[in-house]
Amino acid sequence: MKLSSSVFALLCLLCEIVSIALFLRGFFPVPVKSSFSDKNKVTDFPAEPQTGSGPNGSKAPVPLFKRVVIVLIDALREDFVFGSDGRRFMPYTRHVVERGSSHSFIAKARPPTVTMPRIKALTTGSIPGFIDVVMNLNSPALLEDNLIWQANSAGKRIIFYGDDTWVRLFPKLFMEHDGTTSFFVSDYTEVDNNVTRHLDGTLKRDDWDILILHYLGLDHIGHISGPHSSLIGPKLMEMDDVIKKIHASLISKESEGTLPNLLVLCGDHGMSETGSHGGSSEPEINTPLVLISPSFRRKAGFEEPGVLEQVDLTPTLALGLGLPISKNSVGHLIPAVFEELSLREQLRLLQINGHQLSRLLQDSNPTFHKEDGYEQFRMAEKSHGSWVKLYVDGNTSEVLSNMGKKVLKQYLEALKAMSSALSKQLGKYDMYSMIMGMTFILQVLFLLLLAMPEALSREAVVDVPLASSLLSLPFYLLCLFGSALHVLVCTSAGGPCYLCSLPWVLVFTVILLSSAFMCALFSMAVRRMPTSNKTPTKGSDWTLSELDALLLIGTVGHTLSLASSSFIEEEHQTWYFLLNTLCLAVFQDVCRKYFREQRHRDEEEDEGPLLPSSAKEGPSFSPAEELGMSPGSEKWLALATPLLTLTCCRLLRSLNQTGVQWAHLPDFGHWLNSGDHKAFLSVLASVSLVLIFLLVQRHCSLVSKIALALGLLGVYSYRAAVGNVLFPWQHSSRAVSKGTVEARFVYVFVLGILFTGVKDLLRSQVMSSAVDSGRLKSRGLWEVYSGVVLLVALLFRAHNLPTLACCLLIQTVMAQFIWKKLHYDAAQTTIMHYWFGQAFFYFQGNSNNIGTVDISVGFVGLESYVEAPAIFLTALSTYAGPLLWACHLLCFLSSQRDRAVMGLGHGSYCFALLRSIPAVFYVVLVTGLRYHLFIWSVFSPKLLYEAMHTLITTAVCLFFTFMDQERSARP
Amino acid sequence: MWDVEIRGMASAHAIIASSIFMATVMPAVFVENFSVYGTHMVWLYCVAGSVVVVNIAVFWLLGISPPTKKNTLSYKLNRLFKSCLYFLLSCLFFHTVVVLYGAPLLESALETFSLAVLLSTLTTLRCLCILGPNVQAWIRVFSRDGAMSVWDTSLQITTGCSVIGAWLGAFPIPLDWDRPWQVWPISCTLGAITGFLTGLLAAPVWIHWHRKQLTYKLK
Numbered sequence A: 001m002k003l004s005s006s007v008f009a010l011l012c013l014l015c016e017i018v019s020i021a022l023f024l025r026g027f028f029p030v031p032v033k034s035s036f037s038d039k040n041k042v043t044d045f046p047a048e049p050q051t052g053s054g055p056n057g058s059k060a061p062v063p064l065f066k067r068v069v070i071v072l073i074d075a076l077r078e079d080f081v082f083g084s085d086g087r088r089f090m091p092y093t094r095h096v097v098e099r100g101s102s103h104s105f106i107a108k109a110r111p112p113t114v115t116m117p118r119i120k121a122l123t124t125g126s127i128p129g130f131i132d133v134v135m136n137l138n139s140p141a142l143l144e145d146n147l148i149w150q151a152n153s154a155g156k157r158i159i160f161y162g163d164d165t166w167v168r169l170f171p172k173l174f175m176e177h178d179g180t181t182s183f184f185v186s187d188y189t190e191v192d193n194n195v196t197r198h199l200d201g202t203l204k205r206d207d208w209d210i211l212i213l214h215y216l217g218l219d220h221i222g223h224i225s226g227p228h229s230s231l232i233g234p235k236l237m238e239m240d241d242v243i244k245k246i247h248a249s250l251i252s253k254e255s256e257g258t259l260p261n262l263l264v265l266c267g268d269h270g271m272s273e274t275g276s277h278g279g280s281s282e283p284e285i286n287t288p289l290v291l292i293s294p295s296f297r298r299k300a301g302f303e304e305p306g307v308l309e310q311v312d313l314t315p316t317l318a319l320g321l322g323l324p325i326s327k328n329s330v331g332h333l334i335p336a337v338f339e340e341l342s343l344r345e346q347l348r349l350l351q352i353n354g355h356q357l358s359r360l361l362q363d364s365n366p367t368f369h370k371e372d373g374y375e376q377f378r379m380a381e382k383s384h385g386s387w388v389k390l391y392v393d394g395n396t397s398e399v400l401s402n403m404g405k406k407v408l409k410q411y412l413e414a415l416k417a418m419s420s421a422l423s424k425q426l427g428k429y430d431m432y433s434m435i436m437g438m439t440f441i442l443q444v445l446f447l448l449l450l451a452m453p454e455a456l457s458r459e460a461v462v463d464v465p466l467a468s469s470l471l472s473l474p475f476y477l478l479c480l481f482g483s484a485l486h487v488l489v490c491t492s493a494g495g496p497c498y499l500c501s502l503p504w505v506l507v508f509t510v511i512l513l514s515s516a517f518m519c520a521l522f523s524m525a526v527r528r529m530p531t532s533n534k535t536p537t538k539g540s541d542w543t544l545s546e547l548d549a550l551l552l553i554g555t556v557g558h559t560l561s562l563a564s565s566s567f568i569e570e571e572h573q574t575w576y577f578l579l580n581t582l583c584l585a586v587f588q589d590v591c592r593k594y595f596r597e598q599r600h601r602d603e604e605e606d607e608g609p610l611l612p613s614s615a616k617e618g619p620s621f622s623p624a625e626e627l628g629m630s631p632g633s634e635k636w637l638a639l640a641t642p643l644l645t646l647t648c649c650r651l652l653r654s655l656n657q658t659g660v661q662w663a664h665l666p667d668f669g670h671w672l673n674s675g676d677h678k679a680f681l682s683v684l685a686s687v688s689l690v691l692i693f694l695l696v697q698r699h700c701s702l703v704s705k706i707a708l709a710l711g712l713l714g715v716y717s718y719r720a721a722v723g724n725v726l727f728p729w730q731h732s733s734r735a736v737s738k739g740t741v742e743a744r745f746v747y748v749f750v751l752g753i754l755f756t757g758v759k760d761l762l763r764s765q766v767m768s769s770a771v772d773s774g775r776l777k778s779r780g781l782w783e784v785y786s787g788v789v790l791l792v793a794l795l796f797r798a799h800n801l802p803t804l805a806c807c808l809l810i811q812t813v814m815a816q817f818i819w820k821k822l823h824y825d826a827a828q829t830t831i832m833h834y835w836f837g838q839a840f841f842y843f844q845g846n847s848n849n850i851g852t853v854d855i856s857v858g859f860v861g862l863e864s865y866v867e868a869p870a871i872f873l874t875a876l877s878t879y880a881g882p883l884l885w886a887c888h889l890l891c892f893l894s895s896q897r898d899r900a901v902m903g904l905g906h907g908s909y910c911f912a913l914l915r916s917i918p919a920v921f922y923v924v925l926v927t928g929l930r931y932h933l934f935i936w937s938v939f940s941p942k943l944l945y946e947a948m949h950t951l952i953t954t955a956v957c958l959f960f961t962f963m964d965q966e967r968s969a970r971p
Numbered sequence B: 001m002w003d004v005e006i007r008g009m010a011s012a013h014a015i016i017a018s019s020i021f022m023a024t025v026m027p028a029v030f031v032e033n034f035s036v037y038g039t040h041m042v043w044l045y046c047v048a049g050s051v052v053v054v055n056i057a058v059f060w061l062l063g064i065s066p067p068t069k070k071n072t073l074s075y076k077l078n079r080l081f082k083s084c085l086y087f088l089l090s091c092l093f094f095h096t097v098v099v100l101y102g103a104p105l106l107e108s109a110l111e112t113f114s115l116a117v118l119l120s121t122l123t124t125l126r127c128l129c130i131l132g133p134n135v136q137a138w139i140r141v142f143s144r145d146g147a148m149s150v151w152d153t154s155l156q157i158t159t160g161c162s163v164i165g166a167w168l169g170a171f172p173i174p175l176d177w178d179r180p181w182q183v184w185p186i187s188c189t190l191g192a193i194t195g196f197l198t199g200l201l202a203a204p205v206w207i208h209w210h211r212k213q214l215t216y217k218l219k
């Protein structure tokens, strides 16, 4: 089967996407879930041993607390309460922690330390799967068994104020609620005032049982200016006042005879040294947990807080309120909370918790009998029974209390063991799906590599021997073997397996495809073999220039660097480094060209027939002439281009610090956003917008030019409306709006420009004259490109607009003076574009950490959250760098008329190959490192980024193929 | 003829290499607490200084430098002044390149500049010794197939190796191992010197290996 390079590349990428999806399905563990009825019921309580199964045997334990107030402060770090910051800024809380009747702990949040998974963890007690982070973008109602549902169905009245994630997660469960959206990160006072303003009224009332307050301001301050900013102190004092107010009100409500109240102060996750969160560094996972209630013993002084898991709060709260523990909770009781109870009650509570954990263990682990905790729990329950029997008989001796303490200890150990066994379950992988995905993706990579000589040949056509392999015997044998293997694995597999749960038709298609690939691979490999033996000289006279060597070393080196967690965290350094070296290598090439020309001007004349063909390309080909300069100055411009690029890159590098190790260093972006420098930011943004207009408008039609200008004006007024920048006539204190109107105004122009571009592209197909059609086509492409630029300009934060301007500037000068002049072939140009795209991905502030994805982009121009556009906009703005460079490559290659014949095919093939090599290597690597310490914090986010990047590349290749088809469709 | 030249080069290189070792070992006698990591700047300048002295001495004794046409004092002074200027310019050039590669601009500027000085001693100084302050000759040597003598080839090899060594030396910096040699610019200087030593060793070997293919055009 003969395929053109671009189609071949596209098909390979599509197969890769499918296999990566399969791999991801197997890699990200399905959360531990119980298979029994949806929610635990009060009747599910186990009977107290030895008291018979009578009506009061399995009755619910009595609640310990009358009312519970949960104050959840987003991104509250452990040292904000227990450290020196706490002493300075939270005097009241510190006093209660040190002298009051309270218990304080350091609660470890599991990564991903992102708000929604943390809320889920706190309410369900389970540890949400990693994939929940992706779902953080939209939070559908939580259907799992959870504390809020349990409280609601037990008739507790719940009031909630704060982050509206809760309202989306628990619709209709709150008696009263007021959600604030957290997406306008620049606001840190309004979000909290919105919570506090209800406080006085609510505290006076008596008609509620549970009050939940989720304060967002601290998190927003962290995102804006980090954990050491001057804004943190006042915010913590504000929070301290809130605690004081609530505590005072709870104490005043306290009366003899009724149950005590409980005040819980906790954080959902911490804050890294840069102020973001999502990863697993110590400051991100350590959150304070302070439980304050008059029923606790008074503290004599500050004690080192104990360490526990965040999920331990859930069963504690549930039993403290006399509710069933949620089904999938993996935490265990905090013993300190119940230490004032009688021994019998304590044992009873531990038994209930143990029963729930053991049932979860039975459900989720087929080999639960072998778990230590399970066995221990059975033992403890037995001794509990005999203890109760003695107790009921009226025995009150020392022996009994000692025995009871022993049972208590046994229970606690059993709970801990079961809890950790359940947490460990999350590390189980669906190896079958992973291996299948991996084999598939490896096959695709080998196919791509084997096809390289054909794909990069002048014809740019790959011959895949699919038809012949479909008729060969090995193909059928492989199919048979695959099916047999599938049946064997599925019948013997112990754990859950995604592939086995698929319908067999689908699985059989996969096996067929895989076998066909295998056969095609072999026959292609065989076809390669003799040719390399026959003409060994061909390899030796193909010499590598320094640039080729660099491109090769860079690609291989970057791929290998992915094996190290530090290099993943600091991947931007790799790309900046490579890009710099590339610019220097290009500079050397330029020097060589112009200085050699000087020396051998007469030799140059011999190459005459080559030069005119490229010089004839019309006025646009001679940039110096176009800019009205003499050819002499062209040389200096060409020499200056790599230097300009280097300078731009150096400046951009200090605009957004990213990564992990040096991310806390002050960068220019923070300085611009800090509020005092708004005027400067406005000037910078407007200069960038003007520059963007000047650079993009060159090849557009008049209508698009006007639309572009108006659109860029709209971008500025959108930023002004949102409050990022100022108009000259405007004072800094102006009401901040969502800027929906302005953003929609820009969207109209984006769509208009895109429409003009597509129209031109379509018209170019029906044109008769090849020259006209070519001109129209490249104009159409450029218009599509400028539409994308306008959209990106709208989505980028104001301080990132210089990044976009620099991107366009580098593209323009590099195209004019380097790529056109130095006769780099399509493959070299593509690799350079790819490197630039990668570097710009990091220049715009991204990293390999989920935390740096700017989700607020999904709300530009929308009144409320709408899933599809929000995801599209977020993906677009995150991958703006690689996307813009890919678009530019497309425009550039198709404007090069002398090589457009195969340029697009070569470009598309190289793009696919460049994406496949790291992706495939990484998939294999992650499989090998699946028990690495950093697998969840470093390697998994990167895997998601790789998958997403492959998806984006596939989209780009689709466009490439489309443009390439137009070429081949023409005679 | 060939063997004599190669042998001369090998011994010259051996002297330079041993001077680097001496510069590492000797100061420990005079300076207290001397160590490569701890007092890195002292070590760096010791090495740079010894390389400068030994290079100038060796090449002056060997008489490799191009014969001067005029022998007047003013002409010699002019050449000396030019050489110093070129050396300074090359320091600035390397400093700029290192900053472009991402070294902090103001913070630890002294360290960055020291690295630039070291790189200049390992590359530019040898050019000055062998070719003199003659930019045209430099361009000739460093363009493709521009070598006209074994010394030119050796210059190409050592210069390339030093720069590549410094380039490779930057790689361990992002690793989170917290080792003393990951501090800026220690790994780069170590890389540069290792590269230089490799170049010194590799140049005679390579020339000896390829002596059949090497046919230098006569000037």
Ligand SMILES: [Zn+2]
Binding pocket: A074, A075, A114, A115, A116, A219, A268, A269
């Ligand atoms: Zn949060």
Ligand SMILES: [Zn+2]
Binding pocket: A075, A219, A220, A223, A277
């Ligand atoms: Zn946050």
